[in-house]
Amino acid sequence: MINIIEFINKENLTLASIKALKKSNIIISYSKDFESLVDFIDSSAEIFFIDSNEDADLSDLSILADLNVKACELAISKSFEGENVSLISNEFLKFGFSNLIYQIASKYSQKTEINILPTVSAVDYTSSIAGAPLDDFVAINFANYLIPDSEIINKIDSSLKANFILAIYNPNSNKELFNKFKDLALEIRKDAIIVIVDVEDNSKEIISLNQLDDSYIKESSFLIVGNKATYIEDNLMITPRSYVIRNEIISYTREFFEKYLNNESPRGFDHDCEYLPCHSDMEACDFCYCPFYPCGESSTGGKWIKDKNVWDCVGCTWIHKENVDNCIREGIDGILNEVEDLNLKKEELLRVRRECLLKTK
Amino acid sequence: MINIIEFINKENLTLASIKALKKSNIIISYSKDFESLVDFIDSSAEIFFIDSNEDADLSDLSILADLNVKACELAISKSFEGENVSLISNEFLKFGFSNLIYQIASKYSQKTEINILPTVSAVDYTSSIAGAPLDDFVAINFANYLIPDSEIINKIDSSLKANFILAIYNPNSNKELFNKFKDLALEIRKDAIIVIVDVEDNSKEIISLNQLDDSYIKESSFLIVGNKATYIEDNLMITPRSYVIRNEIISYTREFFEKYLNNESPRGFDHDCEYLPCHSDMEACDFCYCPFYPCGESSTGGKWIKDKNVWDCVGCTWIHKENVDNCIREGIDGILNEVEDLNLKKEELLRVRRECLLKTK
Numbered sequence: 067m068i069n070i071i072e073f074i075n076k077e078n079l080t081l082a083s084i085k086a087l088k089k090s091n092i093i094i095s096y097s098k099d100f101e102s103l104v105d106f107i108d109s110s111a112e113i114f115f116i117d118s119n120e121d122a123d124l125s126d127l128s129i130l131a132d133l134n135v136k137a138c139e140l141a142i143s144k145s146f147e148g149e150n151v152s153l154i155s156n157e158f159l160k161f162g163f164s165n166l167i168y169q170i171a172s173k174y175s176q177k178t179e180i181n182i183l184p185t186v187s188a189v190d191y192t193s194s195i196a197g198a199p200l201d202d203f204v205a206i207n208f209a210n211y212l213i214p215d216s217e218i219i220n221k222i223d224s225s226l227k228a229n230f231i232l233a234i235y236n237p238n239s240n241k242e243l244f245n246k247f248k249d250l251a252l253e254i255r256k257d258a259i260i261v262i263v264d265v266e267d268n269s270k271e272i273i274s275l276n277q278l279d280d281s282y283i284k285e286s287s288f289l290i291v292g293n294k295a296t297y298i299e300d301n302l303m304i305t306p307r308s309y310v311i312r313n314e315i316i317s318y319t320r321e322f323f324e325k326y327l328n329n330e331s332p333r334g335f336d337h338d339c340e341y342l343p344c345h346s347d348m349e350a351c352d353f354c355y356c357p358f359y360p361c362g363e364s365s366t367g368g369k370w371i372k373d374k375n376v377w378d379c380v381g382c383t384w385i386h387k388e389n390v391d392n393c394i395r396e397g398i399d400g401i402l403n404e405v406e407d408l409n410l411k412k413e414e415l416l417r418v419r420r421e422c423l424l425k426t427k
Numbered sequence: 428m429i430n431i432i433e434f435i436n437k438e439n440l441t442l443a444s445i446k447a448l449k450k451s452n453i454i455i456s457y458s459k460d461f462e463s464l465v466d467f468i469d470s471s472a473e474i475f476f477i478d479s480n481e482d483a484d485l486s487d488l489s490i491l492a493d494l495n496v497k498a499c500e501l502a503i504s505k506s507f508e509g510e511n512v513s514l515i516s517n518e519f520l521k522f523g524f525s526n527l528i529y530q531i532a533s534k535y536s537q538k539t540e541i542n543i544l545p546t547v548s549a550v551d552y553t554s555s556i557a558g559a560p561l562d563d564f565v566a567i568n569f570a571n572y573l574i575p576d577s578e579i580i581n582k583i584d585s586s587l588k589a590n591f592i593l594a595i596y597n598p599n600s601n602k603e604l605f606n607k608f609k610d611l612a613l614e615i616r617k618d619a620i621i622v623i624v625d626v627e628d629n630s631k632e633i634i635s636l637n638q639l640d641d642s643y644i645k646e647s648s649f650l651i652v653g654n655k656a657t658y659i660e661d662n663l664m665i666t667p668r669s670y671v672i673r674n675e676i677i678s679y680t681r682e683f684f685e686k687y688l689n690n691e692s693p694r695g696f697d698h699d700c701e702y703l704p705c706h707s708d709m710e711a712c713d714f715c716y717c718p719f720y721p722c723g724e725s726s727t728g729g730k731w732i733k734d735k736n737v738w739d740c741v742g743c744t745w746i747h748k749e750n751v752d753n754c755i756r757e758g759i760d761g762i763l764n765e766v767e768d769l770n771l772k773k774e775e776l777l778r779v780r781r782e783c784l785l786k787t788k
Contacts, residue, residue, distance in 0.1 A: 077443040080547060084442075128774060131669045164559035165668040169723055172660055175733035182555040184547045186441060194543040198525035202574070202582060204565045204591060212669060213563070214778040217590060217785060221563060224585040229578060230565060299533055307526040308492045308573060362530055372536035413489060417575040424578060 067179040068145045069152040070163050076102050078186045086183055090152035092144045094137050096124075099154050114140060125285065127211040127239065130160055138163060138170045145178040157188045158265050158286070160209035160236050188265070189233040192288045195270050196261040197302030199290050203231035208247075209239040215246070222247050226254040229424055231305065232291040237262075238283050251275050251291060257427065259292040261303045272303050294427045295420070297365040306363040310416065311377075312409045313360055322355040323405045334388065347383040352391035356382075357398055357408060358419045366423070384427070393422035428540040429506045430513040431524050437463050439547045447544055451513035453505045455498050457485075460515050475501060486646065488572040488600065491521055499524060499531045506539040518549045519626050519647070521570035521597050550594040553624040553649045556631050558663030560622060560651050564592035570600040576607070583608050587615040590785055592666065593652040598623075599644050612636050612652060618788065620653040622664045633664050655788045656781070658726040667724040671777065672738075673770045674721055683716040684766045695749065708744040713752035717743075718759055718769060719780045727784070745788070754783035 069086040073079050087093075087106045094114045095103075107113075116137045117124060124130050141153045155162045164182050171178060193200050204225040206218060225232055237244055251258060258275040266286040273282070275291070283289070296305045325331040332339070336351040360377030361368060367381035384390055397418035401411050408415070430447040434440050448454075448467045455475045456464075468474075477498045478485060485491050502514045516523045525543050532539060554561050565586040567579060586593055598605055612619060619636040627647040634643070636652070644650070657666045686692040693700070697712040721738030722729060728742035745751055758779035762772050769776070 074545070077446075078441045078545060080439045080441055081445075082438040085438075128671070131671055135670065161669045164555075165562070165666055166670055168559050168660070168663060168665045169667055169670050172725070173731045173733065173736065182559065184435070184439060184551040184555040186545045187548050187551050190545040190548050194525075194545040198529050198543065201526070202565070202567045202571065202579070204563070204586070206563045210563065210668070211774060212671070212777050212781065214782050216782065218563070221589045221591060224589040225565070225591075228582045228585040230582060230586075299529070302529060304529045305526055306530055307571070308522045309496065309527055309530050310489070310492055310573070364533070370534045372534070375534065413572060416573050420573065421575050421577065 067150050067181060068141050070167055070182045071152050071154045072157050072162050072185040074157050074186050074191045083183045087152050090150045092149045092151040094141050095154035099156050127209055134166055138167050142171055146176050157185055188288055192263040195263050195268055197304050199292055199303040199305050201231055201305045201307055203233055205233045207235040208243050209236035215243055218243055219246050223250050226251055229293045231293050234289040237287055237289045238285050248278060259296050259298055259303060261290045263288045272298055294423055295365045309362050310412050311360050311362045312412055315408055319355050320405050345383050345386060348386050350386055350388045350391040353385050356385050358415055390422055390426045393425055397421055428511050429502045430542045430544055431528060432513050432515045432544050433518050433523050433546040435518050435547050435552045444544045448513050451511045453510045453512040455502050456515035460517050488570055495527055499528050503532055507537050518546055549649055556624050556629055557622040557651060558665050560653055560664040560666050562592055562666045562668055564594055566594045568596040569604050570597035576604055579604055580607050584611050587612055590654045592654050595650040598648055598650045599646050609639060620657050620659055620664060622651045624649045633659055655784055656726045670723050671773055672721050672723045673773055676769055680716050681766050706744050706747060709747050711747055711749045711752040714746050717746050719776055751783055751787045754786055758782055
């Protein structure tokens, strides 16, 4: 049998992987990974180091791929002799063994049990360091050296346009691709927030996309690009999800939306309003009261007044842009039929908010 | 402190999660998840069940979201009292706590340490059951009920077009979305291979997309759509990656490519060839000898002759389609300058193969 054991680090090993490791009498591993796992390896197990040739340049993808092929061939031949083999690789290795072992095993008529041990993914691991950046996302490997750059660029382009979060493995392994990624991201998602996690020392840098330059990206970097709702708070990168707050509708709000529903509320910028100046950057007063209040979502500038259970919108000027208001007016038409719908149809309203966020941000 | 512990099942818990669980004196959990982890929970810990109201319909996303909010509020208030809290959720829960806990914690001025324990992802877990289907992929959650269907449909559409692998969480939770997904996939990637893993009993069904109907999809299903290179072998779903085989160039191949490079080899279908009929479905004989041989990649019909180290292309008719040959001729121009390049520039040639696969399959 062959166990394919991918891992991040010792603490993030699974019980199933440890059990498989302990039972193995043959261990095939890069030397660095072996050191991390030596506590779980039977002292009588025979060890084969994939990188036993010290001159091998593991940053050369072609050399790395060849070494991986040899490691798989060795694992298969040992398993045919009846041995219990663990083939170890690190999730941050530029490409792992899972796919390859099946491709190579199919050369032989003799069958061997292949046991892929699922692992904590690099995406989940780096996310937990960054904060909680994930929602629908794509994972793209820049070290995927048999995929033409044109295909990867197309993947980057379409996932940026579709508001995916992007998780990029090995951003440093293809400079041309990295520069193209940067250009596309600046063009399509210029306000994006990104995190670069150094997987060697678990440090992170959360920056806006336009601050990104080559100096941030090292051999051990992992990069995540947020979506249009991602925000930074307390040096954490957070993508809001699934949070619905239903509030008592106060009398001012009620009055405003009764007027709104009767087409009596202001449109565009209301020069005569007695409360001016209210926010800076005002373009439109259509939603002097916000139909999504409280959204509990900081990406447009709102925030909690601490300990008061009050959502403060003063920092949110998004709702006062003309194109935003037009989008919202159109979106809530047919949903908001009476004032109570502000609560009763909150989910539908928040979907309209999201739709307009995508169109206008 | 609050530990956010997501998990798949007991065997796939990480050491870090177990350590955090054992130290917690407050456990907040859905009852089902608690049962799986009870062995790792201190007997003196105080337990709060999120679904203590037995009538709560957890398949109702709105009810589930509200329960999650309450669970986060409870975790935060207990942590403010100095307790060590673990908030447990299952990776297959329709949406987890990581993002929410940060959103809710920001209501308070008091700080609490939030410790997100990374977990084996549902994508990695179901992949290990399916075989080795992953390469660049997208993860999309059909239970993401605050995201408008239009956004999710756009994500599906663009990721199918860009040759991503698609991993779909909770395909059963939005029927309309599921039907739209099916239509789009049949239109854009009609030959796609998909796997449906039942995460309750770890069973899998690997089928082609046109076999997919509602009967395959249950509450506990997880779905993965392969890319254009994905193939099935021995009831496993495999996406080939990073495999480069360099072979001795035999005399027939050498002769053929010498002619090819001198523009003396056949173009289109060669009616007069003495070896006809060779394959079925022949359209073009331009690559009577394949410039990618051996590709070691079964998605176009090739396979290993077992135990002979010989790659058998009889089943691959892809290379004999007219549009394919035109694509390859164009692609290898400038790369294949002399016969030795078949080996020396194998990686570049395989990228051309991939490019043409995307354009023509």
